[in-house]
Amino acid sequence: MGWGGFFVLQNLIMVPVQKNLQATERTWVDMLDLKFVRENPEIVKQNIKNKFQDSKLPLVDEVIALDAKSREAKQEADNLRSERNKISKQIGGLMAQGKKEEAEELKAQVTKNSERLAELEVQETKLQEEIKKIMMTIPNIIDPSVPIGKDDSENVEVQKYGEPVVPDFEIPYHTEIMERFSGIDLDSARRVAGNGFYYLMGDIARLHSAVISYARDFMINRGFTYCVPPFMIRSDVVTGVMSFAEMDAMMYKIEGEDLYLIGTSEHSMIGKFIDTIIPEEQLPQTLTSYSPCFRKEKGAHGLEERGVYRIHQFEKQEMIVVCKPQDSMVWFDKLWQNTVDLFRSLDIPVRTLECCSGDLADLKVKSIDVEAWSPRQKKYFEVGSCSNLGDAQARRLKIRVVGEEGKYFAHTLNNTVVAPPRMLIAFLENNLKEDGSVAIPKALQPYMGGMTEIR
Numbered sequence: 001m002g003w004g005g006f007f008v009l010q011n012l013i014m015v016p017v018q019k020n021l022q023a024t025e026r027t028w029v030d031m032l033d034l035k036f037v038r039e040n041p042e043i044v045k046q047n048i049k050n051k052f053q054d055s056k057l058p059l060v061d062e063v064i065a066l067d068a069k070s071r072e073a074k075q076e077a078d079n080l081r082s083e084r085n086k087i088s089k090q091i092g093g094l095m096a097q098g099k100k101e102e103a104e105e106l107k108a109q110v111t112k113n114s115e116r117l118a119e120l121e122v123q124e125t126k127l128q129e130e131i132k133k134i135m136m137t138i139p140n141i142i143d144p145s146v147p148i149g150k151d152d153s154e155n156v157e158v159q160k161y162g163e164p165v166v167p168d169f170e171i172p173y174h175t176e177i178m179e180r181f182s183g184i185d186l187d188s189a190r191r192v193a194g195n196g197f198y199y200l201m202g203d204i205a206r207l208h209s210a211v212i213s214y215a216r217d218f219m220i221n222r223g224f225t226y227c228v229p230p231f232m233i234r235s236d237v238v239t240g241v242m243s244f245a246e247m248d249a250m251m252y253k254i255e256g257e258d259l260y261l262i263g264t265s266e267h268s269m270i271g272k273f274i275d276t277i278i279p280e281e282q283l284p285q286t287l288t289s290y291s292p293c294f295r296k297e298k299g300a301h302g303l304e305e306r307g308v309y310r311i312h313q314f315e316k317q318e319m320i321v322v323c324k325p326q327d328s329m330v331w332f333d334k335l336w337q338n339t340v341d342l343f344r345s346l347d348i349p350v351r352t353l354e355c356c357s358g359d360l361a362d363l364k365v366k367s368i369d370v371e372a373w374s375p376r377q378k379k380y381f382e383v384g385s386c387s388n389l390g391d392a393q394a395r396r397l398k399i400r401v402v403g404e405e406g407k408y409f410a411h412t413l414n415n416t417v418v419a420p421p422r423m424l425i426a427f428l429e430n431n432l433k434e435d436g437s438v439a440i441p442k443a444l445q446p447y448m449g450g451m452t453e454i455r
Contacts, residue, residue: 048138056137139362165373226287284324314422331388339416353369353371365392440452
């Protein structure tokens with residue numbers, strides 16, 4: 001059966017796949033735990049193939065074999081502990097009867113068993129570490145509605161919102177627009193911090209802050225709780241919220257400390273729930289957060305990635321949801337729609353793009369990119385990404401829910417509300433007028449002191 005029908009995973013729930021992105025009756029595949037891998041190795045292998053990560057295929061059989069050894073070692077250890085307790089009682093009885101010689105023989109057996117038990121405990125620890133390392137590498141099971149493709153070039157356009165217009169006049173490069181208003185200083189930033197940093201000045205800096213403030217209130221008005229999170233997180237949170245590949249490409253490590261600068265506030269916000277048990281009636285948790293973000297941005301190059309497109313430091317308004325598994329796809333559709341609505345309120349045409357299998361990070365189950373129209377480039381470019389991670393982050397961070405039917409792992413989702421200054425590129429290009437001024441949309445004017453344009 002193809003992707004357009006029912007996707008059945010043995011004793012898991014059948015998932016009716018829909019072609020559109022609106023909230024449907026889609027249910028969920030709870031992933032990824034060792035028991036599932038052990039019982040469904042072929043499903044896990046096919047998922048790896050669908051993500052074009054064939055080099056990871058041997059890991060499935062390897063982790064299953066390690067798991068078998070681990071369970072054997074545990075069983076032997078449990079048997080030895082049980083035997084030790086039994087023999088200890090026998091020794092007590094023999095000593096009471098004055099049978100010291102027989103008691104000494106049993107003591108020797110206890111010593112021998114203890115030595116073997118110590119070996120098994122070391123073995124168990126080592127095996128569990130190896131298992132954990134592999135399990136952190138095997139990708140999550142993607143949703144059956146995800147299109148199969150190797151990389152972002154095979155992502156699928158879903159829908160356009162607003163008319164993409166190319167004006168009769170030339171649209172300059174975004175830094176040139178900013179420079180007209182003395183709004184950016186890249187040279188000074190290079191001297192102070194190196195490439196990938198900037199000074200925003202005057203009305204452009206004000207516009208940047210206005211967009212953030214507007215995005216904050218926009219999400220509060222949609223029922224989300226506003227939060228300013230820690231801007232540094234510990235390593236156990238980092239490895240809980242992202243893959244090792246993402247971590248290496250993004251995160252800045254604080255020297256001499258078990259701390260990392262956040263690459264997005266989503267990481268800190270999901271981390272808020274680490275090692276917690278949430279009463280079911282307190283779900284969903286819907287939060288919107290402001291933070292600076294810090295990223296290495298390895299491999300960034302080319303004209304369109306200069307200026308303020310790919311930078312090491314920026315600010316962002318984010319949204320996250322922690323919810324019951326059966327609600328996660330409904331929330332997924334709500335989250336990306338929030339971003340679309342915000343950009344449209346600022347007169348910026350956008351489109352949604354379904355991320356294909358090869359473009360999904362390992363923890364993600366399904367992802368939608370929101371792209372803004374660039375009249376200068378005559379194409380769309382990414383300004384936000386909405387992701388459903390199923391229970392992958394919750395499983396790693398031990399975020400559980402307790403309800404009438406017991407405990408289970410929550411589902412987590414995240415989405416970019418807005419991330420200036422990249423968003424400023426789309427804003428300036430789409431609101432630039434022929435005379436060189438920039439129109440301020442009505443929704444943003446209160447945050448710009450009533451200004452209707454920048455001149």
